[in-house]
Amino acid sequence: MATVVKSSSYQTQDLISEDIDAYLEQHQHKTLLRFITCGSVDDGKSTLIGRLLYDSKMIFEDQLAALESDSKRIGTQGQNIDFALLVDGLAAEREQGITIDVAYRFFATEKRKFIVADTPGHEQYTRNMVTGASTADLAVILVDARKGLLTQTRRHSYLAHLIGIRNIVLAVNKMDLIDYDQARYDAIVEDYKAFAASIGIAAFTPIPISGFVGDNITSRSENTPWHFGPVLMDHLETVELDLTTARAERFRMPVQWVNRPNLDFRGFSGLIAAGTIRPGDTVRVLPSGRTSTVGRIVTKNGDLTSAVAGQSVTLTLNDEIDCSRGDVLSIADNPPEVADQFEATIVWMADEAMLPGRSYWLKLATQTVTASVHAPKYQVNVNTMEHLAAKTLELNAIGVVNLQTERPIIFESYDANRTLGGFILVDKMTNATVAAGMIHFALRRAQNVHWQALDVTRDKHASLKNQKPAVLWFTGLSGAGKSTIANLVEKKLVHMNRHTFLLDGDNIRHGLNRDLGFTDADRVENIRRVGEVAKLMTDAGLVVITAFISPFRAERQMVREMMGSGEFIEVHIDTPLADAEARDVKGLYKKARSGDLANFTGIDSPYEAPVRPEIRIDTTLLTAEQAADLIVEELLK
Structure with a gap:
C-alpha cells in the first residue's frame, strides 16, 4: 500500500x-x-x-x-x-x-x-x-x-x-x-x-x-x-x-443477419441454439434444404476452431447458396422439421380473450409469420391438472390448441429445443404480445397437403376477362347502406361488361356460414371464410364485391394480406349510428335495445372503423347513386 x-x-x-x-x-x-x-x-x-x-x-x-x-x-x-x-x-x-x-x-x-x-x-x-x-x-x-x-x-x-x-x-x-x-x-x-x-x-x-x-x-x-x-x-x-446438454445436441443456428461488409465477405450471423460447429462441417440451410460446408467461424476476437451453444458467431460457407434472416443452419444429416400446422400449449397473456381464427404475428427464433389459432382443444386446471372444455382462453389461462401459419416454418418440439420450439403471438394492430407458446409436434395433415401446380394461372383468367381482379370490401354498421350501394356498384360494372360477383353478408349466412353465430369468435371465422372465397374468386379474374359489417380491423387486415398488391379496396360506408338506427329496416336495433338480440354491432358489440380506407363514403352527404358512381370511378382509375 x-x-x-x-x-x-x-x-x-x-x-x-x-x-x-x-x-x-x-x-x-x-x-x-x-x-x-x-x-x-x-x-x-x-x-x-x-x-x-x-x-x-x-x-x-x-x-x-x-x-x-x-x-x-x-x-x-x-x-x-x-x-x-x-x-x-x-x-x-x-x-x-x-x-x-x-x-x-x-x-x-x-x-x-x-x-x-x-x-x-x-x-x-x-x-x-x-x-x-x-x-x-x-x-x-x-x-x-x-x-x-x-x-x-x-x-x-x-x-x-x-x-x-x-x-x-x-x-x-x-x-x-x-x-x-x-x-x-x-x-x-x-x-x-x-x-x-x-x-x-x-x-x-x-x-x-x-x-x-x-x-x-x-x-x-x-x-x-x-x-x-x-x-x-x-x-x-x-x-x-442445461447448456452442457445443449452443446452436445445437434447443431442449430437461426440466422439473424447476413453479414456483408464488402464484396469479399459474406457470412451468416446468429446465436447458436444447440450443438457444436467446426470449419469443414457440412450444414444444411432450411427451409431450402441446400447444403454446404463451413469455411470459417468468425468473431470480433478472431476466428475459432469450434463454437458451441450459447455463442454468437458468423459462419462463412464454401458455396454461394441463398440464405437470409429467418433461415436456420443445421447439421446436414439431421435437420429440424418444416411444417405449417402444429399442436401447441399456449399461455394467454392479453386482457382480451383469445379469438379463435384471428390472425396474429407468430415469432419463433428469427422467423416472423402470420398465424391463426383454432379453438382450444382444452384448458388446463393448474390445481388439479384436469383438462377442461373451453371455447376461448382468458387472461393467464393455459390451453392446448392447434395453430396454422401462412407458410412453413422451421421448428422442433419445445422439449427438444427451446429456441426452435418456443414462440410468441403478437397482435397485428397493437403490437402487444398476447400469448407465449410451446410447440408439441406438427400435425400430420400438414405434411400430406401440397399445392397443386395449375397451367391456367390467375393472370390468364384475368386477361381472358380483360380486367384486373379486385376486392371491393364494403364495411360499416348495420343499416349503413352497404348492400344497397354494393348492388348499385355491381349493376354499373356489369353494364360496362366487367365480370363481377357480389358476396352479401346475409346471403352467405344462409349457406356457407349458416353454422356461425354472432359472437366475436364466430364473426372472426365468418370473415376468414369470406376472405378465402374472395381470394379464390380473384384467382378466377373476377371483381369481387363484399358487403359485410366486418367489425374488426384485424380481420379486414387479414383479408387484405390474402390479396395481391393493390387488389384489396376497403370501402367504409360511414353512417352515424343514430342515422343507421333510425332506418332500422330489419328491426334489429330495436331488438338489440330491448335485449332480445345479443352481440349486435354498435350496441353491445364493438365496431372498429377503418383508419385509412381507400374509399370513404359519407352517407350524410351522398345519395346511394352518387356513392356508387364515386366507387366505380375510383376502381377504374
Missing part, C-alpha cells in the same frame, strides 16, 4: 487498471446462471433476492444508506433493513408491499455470475412471471412455511416446468416464524413431492430458509441442525447448467 502512495499518479492508474483487467478476466470465464424466484403472494421472493445481494456484497454504500432510510420510513420490524426494497423498484410496489413487474438483478460470487428475476406472485401478473421464466435455467419456488402449498405455488411450478426449467429449488421460507419446526417442513416437502410428480417434475432440491433472518441462504444455520442438504448459495454456485 505504501508503494502505491509514493508512486506517481500514472503508476497508481496502471496498478488500478491491472486490478480491473484481472477482475474482468476472472469474471469473463465464470459461468452465468439465470434464475427466477416465484411462488404466491408474500412468500418472501423480493426479500430473498435482497438478502442474496446484501450477503454477496453487491450493494453500494449509497444504496445501502438509501435502503436503511426507506426501511425506517416504512417501518421494518426487528431489524434496520427491508431487503425487499432492493428489488421492488416501482412506487406502486413499495406503497402496496407487492411485486408487480419483473425485476432483474445481477450479482456475482467467486464461483459464478448470476442474473435473477424477481417475479410477481399475484395471479393477475402471471404473464410477467412467464416473461421472467422464459430465459431462466433454474427456478426457486418459495413457500411460506405457515401456509404451505397455495394455488400460485402450483401455477408457477407448472409454468416453470412447462417452459422447460428442469432445475427446481423448493425454498420453504419464513422458518423463523414457525420456530424451525422440522415436522412442518417435512410435511410441506411431501406435499410438494406429490404435486411435482403429477406434473412431471422428476426431482427438486428442498431447502428450509429464512430470507428475513438469513438462515441457510449463504451459510448453514444453527437453527436447522436436522437439515443435511445444501444451503441456497452453494446450490446456486454448483448446480449443473
Whole structure:
C-alpha cells in the first residue's frame, strides 16, 4: 500500500487498471446462471433476492444508506433493513408491499455470475412471471412455511416446468416464524413431492430458509441442525447448467443477419441454439434444404476452431447458396422439421380473450409469420391438472390448441429445443404480445397437403376477362347502406361488361356460414371464410364485391394480406349510428335495445372503423347513386 502512495499518479492508474483487467478476466470465464424466484403472494421472493445481494456484497454504500432510510420510513420490524426494497423498484410496489413487474438483478460470487428475476406472485401478473421464466435455467419456488402449498405455488411450478426449467429449488421460507419446526417442513416437502410428480417434475432440491433472518441462504444455520442438504448459495454456485446438454445436441443456428461488409465477405450471423460447429462441417440451410460446408467461424476476437451453444458467431460457407434472416443452419444429416400446422400449449397473456381464427404475428427464433389459432382443444386446471372444455382462453389461462401459419416454418418440439420450439403471438394492430407458446409436434395433415401446380394461372383468367381482379370490401354498421350501394356498384360494372360477383353478408349466412353465430369468435371465422372465397374468386379474374359489417380491423387486415398488391379496396360506408338506427329496416336495433338480440354491432358489440380506407363514403352527404358512381370511378382509375 505504501508503494502505491509514493508512486506517481500514472503508476497508481496502471496498478488500478491491472486490478480491473484481472477482475474482468476472472469474471469473463465464470459461468452465468439465470434464475427466477416465484411462488404466491408474500412468500418472501423480493426479500430473498435482497438478502442474496446484501450477503454477496453487491450493494453500494449509497444504496445501502438509501435502503436503511426507506426501511425506517416504512417501518421494518426487528431489524434496520427491508431487503425487499432492493428489488421492488416501482412506487406502486413499495406503497402496496407487492411485486408487480419483473425485476432483474445481477450479482456475482467467486464461483459464478448470476442474473435473477424477481417475479410477481399475484395471479393477475402471471404473464410477467412467464416473461421472467422464459430465459431462466433454474427456478426457486418459495413457500411460506405457515401456509404451505397455495394455488400460485402450483401455477408457477407448472409454468416453470412447462417452459422447460428442469432445475427446481423448493425454498420453504419464513422458518423463523414457525420456530424451525422440522415436522412442518417435512410435511410441506411431501406435499410438494406429490404435486411435482403429477406434473412431471422428476426431482427438486428442498431447502428450509429464512430470507428475513438469513438462515441457510449463504451459510448453514444453527437453527436447522436436522437439515443435511445444501444451503441456497452453494446450490446456486454448483448446480449443473442445461447448456452442457445443449452443446452436445445437434447443431442449430437461426440466422439473424447476413453479414456483408464488402464484396469479399459474406457470412451468416446468429446465436447458436444447440450443438457444436467446426470449419469443414457440412450444414444444411432450411427451409431450402441446400447444403454446404463451413469455411470459417468468425468473431470480433478472431476466428475459432469450434463454437458451441450459447455463442454468437458468423459462419462463412464454401458455396454461394441463398440464405437470409429467418433461415436456420443445421447439421446436414439431421435437420429440424418444416411444417405449417402444429399442436401447441399456449399461455394467454392479453386482457382480451383469445379469438379463435384471428390472425396474429407468430415469432419463433428469427422467423416472423402470420398465424391463426383454432379453438382450444382444452384448458388446463393448474390445481388439479384436469383438462377442461373451453371455447376461448382468458387472461393467464393455459390451453392446448392447434395453430396454422401462412407458410412453413422451421421448428422442433419445445422439449427438444427451446429456441426452435418456443414462440410468441403478437397482435397485428397493437403490437402487444398476447400469448407465449410451446410447440408439441406438427400435425400430420400438414405434411400430406401440397399445392397443386395449375397451367391456367390467375393472370390468364384475368386477361381472358380483360380486367384486373379486385376486392371491393364494403364495411360499416348495420343499416349503413352497404348492400344497397354494393348492388348499385355491381349493376354499373356489369353494364360496362366487367365480370363481377357480389358476396352479401346475409346471403352467405344462409349457406356457407349458416353454422356461425354472432359472437366475436364466430364473426372472426365468418370473415376468414369470406376472405378465402374472395381470394379464390380473384384467382378466377373476377371483381369481387363484399358487403359485410366486418367489425374488426384485424380481420379486414387479414383479408387484405390474402390479396395481391393493390387488389384489396376497403370501402367504409360511414353512417352515424343514430342515422343507421333510425332506418332500422330489419328491426334489429330495436331488438338489440330491448335485449332480445345479443352481440349486435354498435350496441353491445364493438365496431372498429377503418383508419385509412381507400374509399370513404359519407352517407350524410351522398345519395346511394352518387356513392356508387364515386366507387366505380375510383376502381377504374
